[in-house]
Amino acid sequence: MTLESDALAIARAGIRSADPARSVARWFRRRPGGFRVGRTFLPVPRDARLHVLAIGKAAGAMADAAARIGGRELDGLVVTPRGYPGPRCDLPVRYGRHPVPGPESLAAGRALLAHVRSTRPDDAVLFLISGGGSAVAESPEAPLSLGEVARATEVLLASGAPIGEMNALRRHLSEIKGGRLLQATVARRRATIAISDVVGDAPENIASGPTVPDPTTFARAEAVIRRYALGRALPAGVVRWVRDGARGRHPETPKPGDPTFRGVPFALAATNRTAVAAAAAAARERGYRVRILARPIVGETRPAAERFARQLNSSRKRAGRSACIGGGETTVTLGPRPGRGGRNQEFALAAARPIEGRARSLVLSIGTDGIDGPTDAAGGWVDDHTARRAREVGIDLERVLRRHAAYDALVRLGALVRTGPTGTNVTDLHVGLSAPAISRGTGRSSPRSAAPSSRRRRS
Numbered sequence: 332m333t334l335e336s337d338a339l340a341i342a343r344a345g346i347r348s349a350d351p352a353r354s355v356a357r358w359f360r361r362r363p364g365g366f367r368v369g370r371t372f373l374p375v376p377r378d379a380r381l382h383v384l385a386i387g388k389a390a391g392a393m394a395d396a397a398a399r400i401g402g403r404e405l406d407g408l409v410v411t412p413r414g415y416p417g418p419r420c421d422l423p424v425r426y427g428r429h430p431v432p433g434p435e436s437l438a439a440g441r442a443l444l445a446h447v448r449s450t451r452p453d454d455a456v457l458f459l460i461s462g463g464g465s466a467v468a469e470s471p472e473a474p475l476s477l478g479e480v481a482r483a484t485e486v487l488l489a490s491g492a493p494i495g496e497m498n499a500l501r502r503h504l505s506e507i508k509g510g511r512l513l514q515a516t517v518a519r520r521r522a523t524i525a526i527s528d529v530v531g532d533a534p535e536n537i538a539s540g541p542t543v544p545d546p547t548t549f550a551r552a553e554a555v556i557r558r559y560a561l562g563r564a565l566p567a568g569v570v571r572w573v574r575d576g577a578r579g580r581h582p583e584t585p586k587p588g589d590p591t592f593r594g595v596p597f598a599l600a601a602t603n604r605t606a607v608a609a610a611a612a613a614a615r616e617r618g619y620r621v622r623i624l625a626r627p628i629v630g631e632t633r634p635a636a637e638r639f640a641r642q643l644n645s646s647r648k649r650a651g652r653s654a655c656i657g658g659g660e661t662t663v664t665l666g667p668r669p670g671r672g673g674r675n676q677e678f679a680l681a682a683a684r685p686i687e688g689r690a691r692s693l694v695l696s697i698g699t700d701g702i703d704g705p706t707d708a709a710g711g712w713v714d715d716h717t718a719r720r721a722r723e724v725g726i727d728l729e730r731v732l733r734r735h736a737a738y739d740a741l742v743r744l745g746a747l748v749r750t751g752p753t754g755t756n757v758t759d760l761h762v763g764l765s766a767p768a769i770s771r772g773t774g775r776s777s778p779r780s781a782a783p784s785s786r787r788r789r790s
Contacts, residue, residue: 334692334693334714335693335712335714338695338712338762338764339712340613341610341614341654341764342695344612345607345609345613345658346699346755348601348605348606348609348610349526349755349757350392350601351389351392351393351461351526351601351755352393352395352396353396354524354600354601355392355397356396357600358598359397359400359524365455365520366400368457368524368598369598371522371594373596374520375455376453379451379453380405380450380451380454381405381406382406382447382450382456383397383407383457384446384447384456384457384459385397385407385418386459386460386464386468386538386541387410387461387462388411388429388462388528388700388752388755388756389459389462389526389755390409390411390418390459390461391409391415391416391754392754393459393461393526394422394459395418397459398418405420405422408425408442408446409422409423410426410442411424412427412463412466413426413427413429413435416754425468426439426467427468429463429467430463431466431481431488432469432480432484436467436469437469439468439469440470441470443468443507444512447512447516447518448515450517452517453518455518455520456516456521457522457523458512458521458523458524458541458542459523459524460524460537461525461526461528461538462526462528462529462756462757463528463538463700464537464541465484465498465501465538466484468507469507471504471506472504475568478566479504479569480504482569483504483566484501486561486565487500489664489665490561491631491662491664492555492558492559494529494530495533496558496559498536498540499547499555500555500573501539502535503572503573503584504572505539507541508538509535509540509544509547509584510541510543510544510584510591510592511584513542513591513592514585521595522597523542523543524598524600525537525598525599525600526602526755527601528756528757528758530603530659531627532602534597535547543592544584544585544587545585545586548577549576549577549581550577553573553577601755601757602757603627603658603659603699603757603759606757610656610762611656614656614764617652618652619654620646620651620654621653622642622653623656624639624655624657624658627657628759629659629660629662630662631663632662632678632681633681633732636661636677636682636696637682639655639682640681640685640694642763643692643764643765644685644692644765647689647765651767652764653764654762654765655762655764656761657760657761658757658758658760660674661678663677663704666733669734670735670738671705671736671737671739672703672735672737673706673738674704675696675709675710675759676737676738676747678710678761679694679695679710679711679713679746680728680740681732682694682713683713683717683721686714686715687715687717687718687719689715689765691714691765692763692764693713693714693763694712694713694761695712695748695762695764696712696759696761696762697710697748698710698756698758699755699756699757699759700756701752707749708738708747709748709749710748711737711741713744713746717746720744724743724744726743
């Protein structure tokens with residue numbers, strides 16, 4: 332086995348731990364007369380219906396698990412990004428766009444609202460929420476258009492703003508986000524099971540919180556526009572809408588304490604820490620001494636990657652095989668003409684120089700959803716030879732990182748990781764491995780030939 336194959340196996344173990352079906356099964360149980368979500372019992376009369384509304388990248392598998400456990404005829408709707416697996420159960424499915432909402436997202440959002448508005452007071456509604464929900468289902472606040480909301484999303488994605496700041500603004504442009512979807516149903520029995528794709532696991536930031544109250548305000552959204560100097564880049568209608576809302580001219584999103592949400596259970600079924608813990612266990616099984624980074628890895632991608640590489644280097648001080656494992660979600664502030672790439676590809680490439688010459692060292696960075704930025708890759712890996720190989724083939728790593736063009740560089744280096752959509756999303760995993768140098772004559776395989784075997788194109 333190689334460091335490369337070990338790293339990929341460790342990452343896969345982390346991703347498997349956030350399997351959507353198993354995650355739902357841990358929190359949703361059928362009981363006589365109803366269902367249990369976590370510790371809360373939801374009584375469902377025999378003549379009432381159970382509605383399952385699943386939204387996000389893990390929606391298909393989450394809905395299938397709920398259908399198996401429910402054991403009765405279900406109503407509902409599944410909304411997931413195109414290219415992700417739909418449900419196998421009989422629930423209808425809509426495919427939206429991601430990461431920027433498109434016409435399919437608008438159709439899906441309106442279908443969701445229509446469905447929850449059709450429920451009866453005695454019905455039960457189970458919301459299954461996962462990452463990607465902010466884009467795949469959308470219904471803009473009138474008079475905003477889908478084009479204005481889509482452009483606002485593009486601007487936010489390129490701004491370098493953390494997810495909490497982005498969603499404070501997005502929640503105030505939507506009829507679905509910030510608790511508005513749950514607010515639209517008259518059903519008295521409601522519950523949410525969520526798989527978190529955000530650092531900190533704040534419920535209002537998972538898919539922009541369609542079923543939970545919004546602690547932010549129009550004034551906070553306006554402050555985001557000022558803080559990141561977005562006024563000229565955003566559509567004028569969006570800026571005007573937020574400004575008028577901050578002055579009390581539009582109704583606010585529902586806030587904590589709103590009676591609509593009283594007694595409504597919210598269960599976090601899987602998080603990034605779930606994946607990190609499982610990855611660490613897999614590393615230990617392979618004989619690595621493991622260091623788990625206590626804090627989420629956040630901030631600008633390049634300095635975050637360099638810090639991670641230094642932490643891996645410091646783990647080498649004692650003899651033996653060592654692993655440094657962390658998770659989180661970094662940000663990339665794009666320039667006017669960025670190249671192809673994603674934050675995980677950039678994270679990996681930025682770690683190449685700090686580990687250069689550190690015999691038998693490797694850093695792998697992967698998005699647990701299998702999609703890194705607007706590319707077909709999940710991430711990438713580098714080792715202690717990558718920087719030298721880059722120079723040999725004429726790749727200027729500094730220029731590549733400055734242009735945010737990691738994808739093509741990693742393709743040339745044979746170090747791109749392609750998994751295809753995994754069906755879940757608990758942000759990113761970063762795996763650093765090191766091992767004692769192998770003495771001359773042991774026949775160490777070249778890093779290029781040892782590339783992970785699963786680097787395949789998404790179908």
